[in-house]
Amino acid sequence: MSDEGPGVPEKVRATIFEPFFTTKTNRSGLGLAMARRYVEAHGGTLTAADNDPPPGATFVVWLPAGAKQ
Secondary structure: OEOOOOOOOHHHHOOOOOOOOOOOOOOOOOHHHHHHHHHHHOOOEEEEEEOOOOOOEEEEEEOOOOOOO
């Protein structure tokens, strides 16, 4: 999924998935942390990168096909 927002600066990319981390006021900072936890619980990954060319960011969810339960 991509957006046209301000992007994800390199200096915060390593911490955006940490619980309670936010760059905005009046936010819990739990959304991306919870999303990553759910994706990882299903054997997948959630990553973020700046769009090239800007503006915006891209978030990629990868889930394994045919995972055994």
